[in-house]
Amino acid sequence: MKSQNRLMFGLAILVIAGLALGAMQCPTPPAPTTVPPVATTAPPAATTAPPTATMVPPTATAVHYGDIVWLSTQLRPVAEAEKVRTVILAGFPGRVEFIPEDEGPFHDRIAAEVKAGKGKVDVLGALHGNFSTMAPAGQLQDLTALRASLKDRGIPEAFWKLAQLNTDKTYYVPWMQATYILAINKKALPYLPAGADVNALTYDQLAAWARNIKEQTGSAKLGFPAGEKGLLHRFFQGSLVPGFSGGVVTTFASDDAAVGWKWLVDVWPYVNPQSTTYNFMQEPLLAEEVWIGWDHVARLKDAFGQKPDDFIAAPGPAGPKGRAFMPVIAGLAIPKSCNNQAGAEALIKYLTEPQTQLTTLREVAFYPFVSVTYPPDMPAGIKMMGEAVGQQAAAKDALPALLPQGLGGKGGDFNKVFWDSFKRIVLNKEDIRKVLNEQKVILQDIMNETQAPCWAPDPDSGGQPCQVK
Amino acid sequence: MNARRWQSLTPYLLLLPSAVFLLVFFAYPMAEAFVLAFRAENGEWTLKFFQQMISDVAFAPALQTTLVLIVILIPVQFVVALTMALLVQARLRGSSLFLYIYAIPLGISELAAGIVWFAIFTERGYLNTLLTGLGLLAEPFIFLSYERQGWLLLAVVLAEVWRATSIIMVILVSGLQGIPHEYLEAADVFGATLWDKVWRVILPLLRPSLQVALILRTILAFQVFAVAMAVAGTGITLLAAEAYRWYWSYRNPNVAAAYAALIMALSITSTVLYLWGLRTRSEELAL
Numbered sequence: 001m002k003s004q005n006r007l008m009f010g011l012a013i014l015v016i017a018g019l020a021l022g023a024m025q026c027p028t029p030p031a032p033t034t035v036p037p038v039a040t041t042a043p044p045a046a047t048t049a050p051p052t053a054t055m056v057p058p059t060a061t062a063v064h065y066g067d068i069v070w071l072s073t074q075l076r077p078v079a080e081a082e083k084v085r086t087v088i089l090a091g092f093p094g095r096v097e098f099i100p101e102d103e104g105p106f107h108d109r110i111a112a113e114v115k116a117g118k119g120k121v122d123v124l125g126a127l128h129g130n131f132s133t134m135a136p137a138g139q140l141q142d143l144t145a146l147r148a149s150l151k152d153r154g155i156p157e158a159f160w161k162l163a164q165l166n167t168d169k170t171y172y173v174p175w176m177q178a179t180y181i182l183a184i185n186k187k188a189l190p191y192l193p194a195g196a197d198v199n200a201l202t203y204d205q206l207a208a209w210a211r212n213i214k215e216q217t218g219s220a221k222l223g224f225p226a227g228e229k230g231l232l233h234r235f236f237q238g239s240l241v242p243g244f245s246g247g248v249v250t251t252f253a254s255d256d257a258a259v260g261w262k263w264l265v266d267v268w269p270y271v272n273p274q275s276t277t278y279n280f281m282q283e284p285l286l287a288e289e290v291w292i293g294w295d296h297v298a299r300l301k302d303a304f305g306q307k308p309d310d311f312i313a314a315p316g317p318a319g320p321k322g323r324a325f326m327p328v329i330a331g332l333a334i335p336k337s338c339n340n341q342a343g344a345e346a347l348i349k350y351l352t353e354p355q356t357q358l359t360t361l362r363e364v365a366f367y368p369f370v371s372v373t374y375p376p377d378m379p380a381g382i383k384m385m386g387e388a389v390g391q392q393a394a395a396k397d398a399l400p401a402l403l404p405q406g407l408g409g410k411g412g413d414f415n416k417v418f419w420d421s422f423k424r425i426v427l428n429k430e431d432i433r434k435v436l437n438e439q440k441v442i443l444q445d446i447m448n449e450t451q452a453p454c455w456a457p458d459p460d461s462g463g464q465p466c467q468v469k
Numbered sequence: 470m471n472a473r474r475w476q477s478l479t480p481y482l483l484l485l486p487s488a489v490f491l492l493v494f495f496a497y498p499m500a501e502a503f504v505l506a507f508r509a510e511n512g513e514w515t516l517k518f519f520q521q522m523i524s525d526v527a528f529a530p531a532l533q534t535t536l537v538l539i540v541i542l543i544p545v546q547f548v549v550a551l552t553m554a555l556l557v558q559a560r561l562r563g564s565s566l567f568l569y570i571y572a573i574p575l576g577i578s579e580l581a582a583g584i585v586w587f588a589i590f591t592e593r594g595y596l597n598t599l600l601t602g603l604g605l606l607a608e609p610f611i612f613l614s615y616e617r618q619g620w621l622l623l624a625v626v627l628a629e630v631w632r633a634t635s636i637i638m639v640i641l642v643s644g645l646q647g648i649p650h651e652y653l654e655a656a657d658v659f660g661a662t663l664w665d666k667v668w669r670v671i672l673p674l675l676r677p678s679l680q681v682a683l684i685l686r687t688i689l690a691f692q693v694f695a696v697a698m699a700v701a702g703t704g705i706t707l708l709a710a711e712a713y714r715w716y717w718s719y720r721n722p723n724v725a726a727a728y729a730a731l732i733m734a735l736s737i738t739s740t741v742l743y744l745w746g747l748r749t750r751s752e753e754l755a756l
Contacts (some may be wrong), residue, residue, distance in 0.1 A: 102717065104720040228703055272592070272611070273611055273614030274591065274592055274613050274614055276615040276701070276704040277591070277613055277700075277703075277704065279702070287591075287592070288593065289593055410720075412719040412720045413720075416718070420526050424526060427615055
């Protein structure tokens with residue numbers, strides 16, 4: 001049929017035209033008139049004068065920042081990513097594509113885009129450790145101007161200083177923080193050893209507590225996130241090894257560290273053996289398979305959210321060398337290959353506004369750096385965890401153990417050293433000294449290959465690769 | 470151009486798009502991935518990735534668990550599938566409905582099947598709740614403990630049997646339909662029991678379908694890993710799970726490719742064994 005042929009022809013033309021139109025993207029957003037003249041793609045060279053107070057668009061008509069691509073290693077779990085897209089970004093005047101990415105591909109992608117000189121990603125969300133490799137590689141813009149415009153936010157100077165990564169330029173904006181704490185079901189409190197303060201436990205007291213529960217109830221109710229996606233390696237890197245030995249890499253194979261591993265072997269009979277299936281401790285806590293759980297605050301949030309009256313939050317335990325804990329510092333940065341400069345800066349400003357920070361806290365349990373006043377409608381569980389986070393950081397014997405830095409793509413191998421040590425020492429019950437001696441060789445290889453200097457609490461190695469003693 | 474020559478080329482021309490697709494999207498990436506196992510980033514050819522794979526702590530347990538899983542899984546699935554296929558073939562009332570219900574788990578992913586069986590076996594899961602509710606257990610039994618490797622393996626086997634037996638069953642059903650009724654009637658006339666009929670008439674005639682089904686299922690079974698991760702976490706490990714970990718967690722594509730090459734070698738070996746062991750001998754073709 002001739003008319004049918006014509007119809008199909010016309011349809012095909014329409015489809016092709018539609019595809020072609022869709023492929024053409026809006027190159028730049030309508031430039032808001034009140035934004036200072038910052039170059040769109042070239043890295044801002046020596047912007048000396050800080051922008052004036054006309055930064056905030058005073059016009060009543062909303063400025064739309066167009067399309068912005070936000071690549072992030074944080075808030076990767078599906079539930080958290082959805083909260084970002086539907087709740088946290090809801091008030092932002094722009095179309096933000098939030099892309100959660102694993103660390104490896106994240107680094108690969110930005111390296112490729114910066115090397116090519118052009119890319120799609122406008123804003124980066126990642127941890128301090130990620131940025132500490134990207135800045136020396138020349139992948140991040142200097143955000144000194146942006147920092148000046150955020151002076152009123154109340155972000156502590158100490159964290160701005162960290163964001164300078166030992167240089168005089170500011171490479172990221174501190175965005176949110178998290179840490180690891182203990183979540184305790186109130187049913188466990190009667191078994192607390194005499195004289196122990198639940199807010200200032202030592203490792204020995206924790207072990208005695210777990211033993212009391214096992215002996216008196218018959219069930220092992222201590223739990224660790226030893227599952228496939230569990231963060232157990234952070235327990236070793238942030239709490240166990242530094243708490244017993246005072247360091248992470250330098251003291252990895254020391255006798256003090258061996259004492260720490262022995263503690264874990266001795267306490268393991270009182271740990272729920274199904275721990276090897278736990279990825280998020282909130283699930284076994286809610287199911288009461290576990291009464292005392294150690295995990296990241298974001299992975300305990302649901303337990304405190306659903307049953308705030310059943311749980312209390314407490315700082316992690318203290319070892320002979322101090323109450324070691326791992327502060328997770330997440331920041332926002334702009335890559336040199338950014339497409340939409342104005343939009344990127346606007347997004348960072350939006351995300352660090354107190355209102356957005358409170359929403360972030362409520363939705364994904366990451367705590368603000370900016371000074372906020374907790375509104376009365378903040379969920380009780382979030383407030384409880386916030387108090388434990390604060391107590392841990394302010395404890396007299398607090399020993400911050402930072403996240404591994406400078407490891408780039410070898411972060412996974414670094415974690416594997418601790419996972420393999422755990423599996424061999426605790427699960428397979430191999431000799432502790434033998435395992436540590438074998439694993440320390442692998443650890444040293446990683447440090448040599450990545451040339452990563454030591455980080456707190458290890459003493460500064462002056463830029464040299466960290467050495468395992 | 471000679472019209473007849475064009476005509477004889479037609480089948481090949483029709484095959485050409487699929488062949489090109491397979492070459493570009495399967496054969497070429499597969500070759501690249503295979504080469505990754507032998508070639509380092511700087512271009513040198515080396516066996517160090519295989520050495521790294523073999524000397525890794527998790528290699529021996531992964532290999533052992535994978536082989537044990539295959540040895541248990543395939544016979545169990547074969548027996549269950551054959552039973553189901555014979556039941557369907559007997560055309561009892563409601564057998565087509567039964568076929569559809571039995572094939573439903575095939576539509577869900579490996580990971581979802583693992584999560585379902587995790588919910589059954591976990592400490593506060595359905596099985597423990599049922600057993601403690603009935604009074605058979607005083608307190609929940611921890612099935613999924615890393616200390617109880619047997620239970621972990623059983624849970625994985627159950628999840629896989631539940632999910633994937635229908636593949637074999639569907640192939641066997643179609644194979645059964647190719648067996649002429651006369652043979653079974655003749656067997657009845659000769660007074661064969663059900664067992665005799667199955668062992669002496671049905672199975673030999675089913676050999677081509679069996680071969681196909683078993684090759685398919687064994688190759689897929691070597692690739693099982695999401696089920697084990699969902700059910701057992703880090704309690705057990707399989708070859709494909711290690712390949713996943715080396716690529717995603719440890720960011721080492723070369724060792725991951727070495728694991729993949731090993732899985733491919735095992736799959737090829739088992740395929741060759743099936744092809745040889747289940748080949749249709751010439752005398753059996755005289756129908």
